[in-house]
Amino acid sequence: MNDFDTPVVIIGAGPVGLATALVLGRHGVRSVVCEQFGGINPHPRAHVVNTRSMELFRAWGIADAVRADSVDPAQAGTILWKQTLAGESLGRIDFAEGPRILERIHASAEQLASCAQDRVQRHLLDAVVAQGTATLRYNTTVKEVTDHGDAVDVTVEGADGRQTLRTRWVVAADGATGGMRDRLGISMDGAPVLGHQLNIYFHADLSPWTHQDPALLVWLINSVSPGVLIGMDGARRWTFQRTFDPAVESPQDYPPERCAQIIRDAVGTTELDVDIRSVGSWTMTARTAATYRRGRVLLAGDAAHQFPPTGGLGMNSGLADADNLGWKLAAVLNGHAPEALLDSYERERRPIAVDNARHSMMNAIKMADVGIGTGTAVVAARLESPDPQVAAAERRRIAEAVPLQRPHFDALSQEIGYVYGAARWADGALSSDGDRTPTAVRGARLPHAWVERGGELVSTHDLLVPGFTLFAGPGGAAWADAFAVAFEELFPEGPGGGMAQRTVVVGDVASADGACLDLLGIGADGALLVRPDGHIAWHSAEGSAPVSALTGLLRGAERPAR
Structure with missing residues (x-):
């Protein structure tokens, strides 16, 4: 089993599958992405792109494009409650008001955005195509996966009939209903069914009711057509979600004429030109896969976890899955780490999914x-x-x-405060009330600070490379030397190439009043090491050395974070 068609087969070309291919490509690893449908689903579902996802998009070079396709922040920052859209407001939340907006501005170079999932997917697809390391196969259904222990045979059926791809690893990013998780015999923990929703995607000019008081979400409470209106582009693209009982009806019971009347009743008008584009249904649940791996098949995104939409954490959790798994798969395939590193994927990402499910459930109940x-x-x-x-x-x-x-x-x-390996949010990380600031501890995302490099103002995140990055204080030459030794020992040039690395001496980049040193907690003589996914792998305050820390991480045997 030495002849492989591709190192990785990814099942599903949704946002998570495409993100996985993109991250693998950043490390030079080729993949084949199999998607059963013919292209991007034009029916927008998710729309929240949270702070961490925008940071990932910034690193992947698509943040500007996603931001350009997002709803105007002036509109996206308002949530309304009404009886009908034409009625008076029952209540509102404005995110531009109060100190919380300042916390967000100081915490990241990027801000939460609202961009319809089909647009997000388009920008990810464009980036994958431009990268050129993934082969995209639409109208291709995965019929069978056979794990031989040292290789996997993936039988697919497409326009050219059936064929079998031999691969080293498979990533199942086929969504909540894709079926691969069930075929692997992986159970789900949590609340199986919380309810069912009908999602009507339509085009209409609602400006007569939204122009004076624009909002991203409008919750409508009435006895005729209750639900929530979601602006997908801030203009004509909308979805309307309402309760749905699949025991007595199906989406086929909602033809365009009926849906158009539902929208008019929700708006509170008899005269409205409504263009119904598509109707779908989905099940609200809060579940997490019992394991994220079965042999050489790994789960990512909704295949591994499903949350209520109350919190907008579903797609965003999947994108972080892709970033975590992608670099680890690449490290194993490129000969930089043993297979045991992949066990840390579940160990790190599953607790975050469980907590996101808890948070989303509490929101739904409230x-x-x-x-x-x-x-x-x-x-x-x-x-x-x-x-x-x-x-x-x-x-x-x-x-x-x-x-x-x-x-x-x-x-x-929930967006940026989680810490890998910690039993809880780390001391100093953002609390659920937002009354703390991010802290540089092992397992946490690297804190953001604005620094000046070559006359340009950049974020600390902009200084990261796809590999490992060491931040050292002005007197941290010894740490920089140890870092160089670690790389020479652990990542010799070979068939898979070398691992990218960079040393940033805080002092060569200017920051106001030493703010960067304080935020990173390294002082003049300290240092910290950042992983390829932007999380901290080691901090000099631990008293260890980067060589041993890096070795432990890549062996998948790193100690729990403090």
Whole structure:
């Protein structure tokens, strides 16, 4: 089994599958991406691109393109509650107000964005094609995966009939309903079914009702057509999501005429030109795969975890999966690390998924306070009560409850505060209340700081390379020398090439009042080592040396973070 068609086969060309191919390509590893459909699904589903994902896109060279396709921040920063779109506001959350926006600005060079998933996918696809290391095979269904222990045979069926690809590793990024996880016999832990939703994608000019008070999300509480309107481009592209019971109906029971009337009822008008583009359904659940690996097949994205959309963590968690798994697969394939390194993928990413599921579930439960969920009919009845005192009291109650929903939509800690190997968020990392600042501890994402390099203002994240990066204080020459020794020992030039590396002496890059040294916690004589995925691998405060730390990491035997 020495003849391989490709080092990696990726099942699924959604955002996570494409991101995995892109990260592998950054390390020179070729892949074949198999997608059962003919191209990008034009029906937008996810839209939240959180801070960490935008940081990844910045590193991958597509942040500007995604930002250009995102909803105007002035609109994306507002969440509204109404009875109908044409009605008066019941409550609102404005993210541009208060100190939290300053915390976000100081925490990252990038900000959370709202970009429809099909547009995100397009930019990832363009980057993968431009990179040239992945072969994309649309209209190709994976029929069988046979793991031989030292190789995997992947039988696919496409336009040219059936064929078998021999590969070293398979990444199943085929989504929640792709089937590969079930075929591998991997169970899911958590709440299986929380509800079902119908998603109507349509084009319409809603500016008569949104022009004066634009918003990204508008939650509508009424007895005729309750649900949530989501602006996908801030203009004509919208989705409307509402409760759906698959036991008594199916998406086929919602032809364009019926859907158009549902939209008009939600808007609160009899006159509206509605272009229904597609209708789909999905199951709300909070589950995590019991294991992320079965032999030479690894799960990523929704194949490994599913969350309620309350928090916008689904696609974003999958993108971070791809970044974590991609560099580790590349290190193993390029001969830089043993296979044991791949065990750290589940060890690091699964606890984050479990916590994201918890956070999303808590948000979903809390939304009942503002009439969203199983109690919508009861709340709507009070709002529509013929007794004006009952209606007024319910409006006051919702107005008071809405501001308490802010953590649902503004949880920076979930985006960038997690620490690999830690039993909890590290001391000093952002709390769920956002009252702390990111800290440079092992396992955490490298903190952002603006520094000047060659007359240009750049983020500390812009100084990272696809391999390992050492940040050393002005007096940290000994650490830089040890780092060089580590690389010479661990990454000799071979068939897979060398591992990228860089040393940044904080002093050669200027920062205001030594802020960068303070933020990194290294002082004049310290140092820290950053992994290919932007998380800290080692800190001189530990008292160890980068050689032993790097060796332990690549063997998959690193100690738990403090």
